[in-house]
Amino acid sequence: MSIFVSLLLILLLIVISAFLSCAEISIAAARKIRLEMMSKEGEQNADRVLALQAQPGNFFTVVQIGLNAVAILGGVVGEPALTPHIRGVLENFYQGAWLENISFAGSFLIVTSVFILFADLMPKRLAMAAPERAAVFLVKPMLVLENLFRPLVWFFNGLSKAFFTLLGLPQVRTEVITPSEIHAMMDAGAQAGVLLHQEHHLIENVFELETRYVPSAMTPRESIVYFLMNDSEETIRQKIIDHPHSRFLVCDGHIDAVLGYIDSKDVLKRLLKGERFSLNDKGLVHSPLSIPDSLNLWEVLERMKAMDEDLAIVVNEYALVVGIISITDVTGVLMGNLLSMPDEEQQIVRRDENSWLMDGLTPLGEVMNELDIEEYPNPVGYETLAGFIMYMLRKIPKKTDFVLFSDFKFEAVDIEGNKINQLLVTRFKQDKSDAPAKKEKPGEH
Known part of the structure; x- marks a missing residue:
C-alpha cells in the first residue's frame, strides 16, 4: 500500500472519529430546556435529540463501536505506513539495534497525537461551544448509523442492560431541576450580563415567597x-x-x-x-x-x-x-430592595461599610441577603431578627445585650417593654474556632 493511500485512509479515519466524538459530546451536553425551546420553534431534530437523551443506550453503543473500531484501524494502517519512512530518516543518524523499536515508537506517537488532536480534542471542544446546534445537526446521521449497526447494537446494548439490571443502576436519564440549580443559573446570567441587577433580585424574591411565611x-x-x-x-x-x-x-x-x-x-x-x-x-x-x-x-x-x-x-x-x-x-x-423608601420606613439602614441599624421585625430573609449569611441556627423557630436574638440569648434582651454570630455583632439598642425595636449590627473579624456563638452584657441575667 502506497504512502498516499495510507495517509488518505488515516485522514478518513480521523474524519469518522471526529464526527463520532462531536456527536457523543454534543448530544450528551445538550440542555433539555434549550432543546424544548428549539422544538417549539419548529426544529424537528430537537425532538430526535430529546428522544436519544431519554434512551441513550443504543446511541452510546454505536459511538463506542465506531470509536474503538477507528482507533484499531488507525493503528493497523498508520504503523506500517509511517514506520519505514521514519526508519529511513533515522538511519542517517543511528543504525543500532534499537532502530526498529524507535521507528515503531515514533510512528505510534505521531498517529496517536494526530488522532488525539484532530479526532478527539478539537471536535469535542467545538461541540461543547454550541452543544444544541451540533446535536440537532448530527442526530440524523447518528440515527442512520444506529440502524446500520443494529445487530451489533442489539448484542452489546443487551449485555450492558443485563449488567445494569444486575447491579441495580439507572438506565434512563432523568432531568430534575432543583431550586439551587435555578439560583445558580440566575447568578450566572447576572454575571454574564444577560439579567439586569434588578431582574436578578426580582426573580430571587419570587422564589423567596415559598420560603417566607x-x-x-x-x-x-x-x-x-x-x-x-x-x-x-x-x-x-x-x-x-x-x-x-x-x-x-x-x-x-x-x-x-x-x-x-x-x-x-x-x-x-x-x-x-x-x-x-x-x-x-x-x-x-x-x-x-x-x-x-x-x-x-x-x-x-x-x-x-x-x-x-x-x-x-x-x-x-x-x-x-x-x-x-x-x-x-x-x-x-x-x-x-427595588422599592425606594424613606429611611424612617426602611427596616434596614446602612450606616457605613461595616454597620447597620435594623428593625427588630426585619424578616430573616432580608437580613441574610443584606449580610450575606447563608444559614441561621434553627431557622424554623422564628421569622424575624428579634426572634433570632431571643433564640440565641434564650431570654428577652435588655438594652446593650448582644449576640456574636457569623462575623457579626447583633446588639439591642432600643427596647420598649418586651419589644425589640432596633438592633445595631456591626461586622467584625475573629477566629471562628474560639469565638463564642453568643454573648450577653456581663452581670445581666
Missing part, C-alpha cells in the same frame, strides 16, 4: 388599628386621621372577635356626600378572609386569588388574631 410580612397584632362596634363616629374619624390606613378591622369588644373590615374609601365617599355613617350600616363592613399563620407567602397569594380578597386576618392555632396581611405586604416582599 406569613409572620415575616404581616402587620403584627400590637400594630393593628381596629374599630369596636360601639365606637362613635367621632372616634372612628379620629382614628382614621391619626392612622391613615386603607382598611381597618371591625371587632366586637376585643381584637380576637373580628366581624370584618371597612375600607377607608367607603368612609370617604360618605363624608364627601355629607352623610353620617355607622359601623352598623349595611354594606360598610366586609367579610374577612382568615388564614393560619403557618402559610407561606405563595400560599397566601393563591388563597387571596381564589377568594378574590386582598386582605387577610392571620390567626394562630389558638384562634387568636396575630396580625393582618394585605396584597401590598406580599408585593412589597416581591419587590424587595
Whole structure:
C-alpha cells in the first residue's frame, strides 16, 4: 500500500472519529430546556435529540463501536505506513539495534497525537461551544448509523442492560431541576450580563415567597388599628386621621372577635356626600378572609386569588388574631430592595461599610441577603431578627445585650417593654474556632 493511500485512509479515519466524538459530546451536553425551546420553534431534530437523551443506550453503543473500531484501524494502517519512512530518516543518524523499536515508537506517537488532536480534542471542544446546534445537526446521521449497526447494537446494548439490571443502576436519564440549580443559573446570567441587577433580585424574591411565611410580612397584632362596634363616629374619624390606613378591622369588644373590615374609601365617599355613617350600616363592613399563620407567602397569594380578597386576618392555632396581611405586604416582599423608601420606613439602614441599624421585625430573609449569611441556627423557630436574638440569648434582651454570630455583632439598642425595636449590627473579624456563638452584657441575667 502506497504512502498516499495510507495517509488518505488515516485522514478518513480521523474524519469518522471526529464526527463520532462531536456527536457523543454534543448530544450528551445538550440542555433539555434549550432543546424544548428549539422544538417549539419548529426544529424537528430537537425532538430526535430529546428522544436519544431519554434512551441513550443504543446511541452510546454505536459511538463506542465506531470509536474503538477507528482507533484499531488507525493503528493497523498508520504503523506500517509511517514506520519505514521514519526508519529511513533515522538511519542517517543511528543504525543500532534499537532502530526498529524507535521507528515503531515514533510512528505510534505521531498517529496517536494526530488522532488525539484532530479526532478527539478539537471536535469535542467545538461541540461543547454550541452543544444544541451540533446535536440537532448530527442526530440524523447518528440515527442512520444506529440502524446500520443494529445487530451489533442489539448484542452489546443487551449485555450492558443485563449488567445494569444486575447491579441495580439507572438506565434512563432523568432531568430534575432543583431550586439551587435555578439560583445558580440566575447568578450566572447576572454575571454574564444577560439579567439586569434588578431582574436578578426580582426573580430571587419570587422564589423567596415559598420560603417566607406569613409572620415575616404581616402587620403584627400590637400594630393593628381596629374599630369596636360601639365606637362613635367621632372616634372612628379620629382614628382614621391619626392612622391613615386603607382598611381597618371591625371587632366586637376585643381584637380576637373580628366581624370584618371597612375600607377607608367607603368612609370617604360618605363624608364627601355629607352623610353620617355607622359601623352598623349595611354594606360598610366586609367579610374577612382568615388564614393560619403557618402559610407561606405563595400560599397566601393563591388563597387571596381564589377568594378574590386582598386582605387577610392571620390567626394562630389558638384562634387568636396575630396580625393582618394585605396584597401590598406580599408585593412589597416581591419587590424587595427595588422599592425606594424613606429611611424612617426602611427596616434596614446602612450606616457605613461595616454597620447597620435594623428593625427588630426585619424578616430573616432580608437580613441574610443584606449580610450575606447563608444559614441561621434553627431557622424554623422564628421569622424575624428579634426572634433570632431571643433564640440565641434564650431570654428577652435588655438594652446593650448582644449576640456574636457569623462575623457579626447583633446588639439591642432600643427596647420598649418586651419589644425589640432596633438592633445595631456591626461586622467584625475573629477566629471562628474560639469565638463564642453568643454573648450577653456581663452581670445581666
